Amino acid sequence: MQKEITIYDLAERLGVSATTVSRALNDNPRINKKTREKVHQLAKELGYRHNTIAANLRKQQTKTIGVILHEVNSYFATSVLAGIEKVTTPENFDILITHSAETAEREKANVKNLINKRVDGIIVSLAMHSHDTAHFTPLFEREMPLVFFDRVLQSADCTKVVIDNFQGGYDATNHLISQGCKRIAHITGDMDLNVYMDRFKGYQKALKDHKIKFNKDLVKVCGLNKAETTQAVTEMLEQKPDAFFIPSDFAAAVCMEILRNKDINIPQDIAVFGFNNDMLSDLITPKLSTIDYPGFLMGEMAAKTLIEQIKLRRKNKNVKDHTIVIPTEIILRESSVRKKAKTTRPHK
Amino acid sequence: MQKEITIYDLAERLGVSATTVSRALNDNPRINKKTREKVHQLAKELGYRHNTIAANLRKQQTKTIGVILHEVNSYFATSVLAGIEKVTTPENFDILITHSAETAEREKANVKNLINKRVDGIIVSLAMHSHDTAHFTPLFEREMPLVFFDRVLQSADCTKVVIDNFQGGYDATNHLISQGCKRIAHITGDMDLNVYMDRFKGYQKALKDHKIKFNKDLVKVCGLNKAETTQAVTEMLEQKPDAFFIPSDFAAAVCMEILRNKDINIPQDIAVFGFNNDMLSDLITPKLSTIDYPGFLMGEMAAKTLIEQIKLRRKNKNVKDHTIVIPTEIILRESSVRKKAKTTRPHK
């Protein structure tokens, strides 16, 4: 390609200095209105494009927020992203999305990449398999503005945005019990992650509150993908459960398919309860009861807090860490409601 | 934060020049092995991080590919992304994902942003509403390596990766006819887009080949989101169709829900046919017949071609534009198969 036009090219043609051009382009108020217009005019004519790279290098800031997601392929992920965008766009921050495909290795590479790219701050949800979290220490050392959301680092001293997973697990289980379920199977994800651990605790608490003895044979941990869920559900059926509480709508849908193939009636024979209120929970038959997961709101809160941090940091002020807990909401649909009138609610 | 370590800091401490440090860090072969090791060692100790921005400015290349998607929230989109990543990762290209949320305005802003960020090339699928495509001309002027995929600019002289939408539309319609359907409703998206136009042409051709007269009352264009699809389907029912060919799995699923609510039997009363082979097509009941859309392969091809272009361009060689057509595959499931044994296939 022909070389890109620079501010020097503009300056030369207009007989002014590059400084003036730069100021004019940035609408600096102390530039003469006429000069400014001339500059803008010529810039447009010649197809000048601001070189973000050069500006970033000079300004030592990128106005970019790195986002590390564990996966991108879900309604939840896109909701979070939308929530983040809602607050970054008006603030003129760009976002750089990376995903770790649930592996610690990729997560590590992403952290490194984002540091090298000198993002101004990072929003992260942990990968399923990232037990060794040493790769985050460079961020702490740099005092990089950092917000964990959803799947958070329990130990770390940093800002977190989470939903009340305990309450969600409790509500789901409590509801299943109210429908007469007594052998509630719980197929869930890695308990090292706060989200699954807390939901599990909620499950246990609800059982306890209803004097149902906890039975560890009814609990199974797996990757919650199609293959592993299929296996877990199939094995679990030997325990003769009368309900499945699977805190992932996708995995719950997989479970429902298996039950259907075996001509098991949902919810009469076995009730099913998911988690997330994903798009598909409202499209499958019977519709899936679930816990609404306000991804948009989480993204919004995370971005808002992060930008605050970034601004404080620029002023060299101290950031105080805190945890934001977002309430959940139970969504009752056909897959779990045995009694009374159906209480169906549309997907938001 | 404390300032980041630079190659000058390393150079000073080691009593060598910055050049040497730079070379050592980049594993330049003409650097002494011992020197290289010392540099790497100290870099690690001090937590040195390569400054991508500075390097990019200097090298006049970013090793980054911009991707403009019309939306991110689909199995197709993530498949494409995965396909792109498969080829960019080994080539050490980063990808910068933007989405236009189906609006021309956002698309325009994204193009501008990617130019300002000086990406080395761009892969784009058009937004539904981007009729005015003037915002792409800066890319052509710059001879920016550019590949359109899926939703392409019909007019433009550039490389395109598409699937055989005509064949897909033909196969779907042909199949429905073979199942005895005669009044096949077609609810589809903006016909200015090649994808919908070509599927529509395939639909027409199949009708013609079976001597079924084309009836324009059975065709409706809408946004294919939940609200618009609901309205379109509801209105269409007045035409008493015996099949719906809706070239979007999501919209087809919405349609099926409406039919279910009206106690219309699928496929006996009305058959339904989608497009894309999305995740959900295999999870809903009855399972949705559809056309497999090889997103992963498309992403792969697009990225491969783009990187070729980028490399040619660096050598100042000419790029010749071409169109790559990827074949589709019909997936027959319960929603459309009335006769014979069920031919169900799992989602890939």
Added chain:
DNA sequence: TTGAAAGCGCTAACAC
């Protein structure tokens, strides 16, 4: 209101 000069951190041409 404008300009000169310096520098962000890196790489590469050229010299030795």
Added chain:
DNA sequence: GTGTTAGCGCTTTCAA
């Protein structure tokens, strides 16, 4: 095998 020097394109003092 290593160093000197210049420069990528921009912003920002400081001075006028």
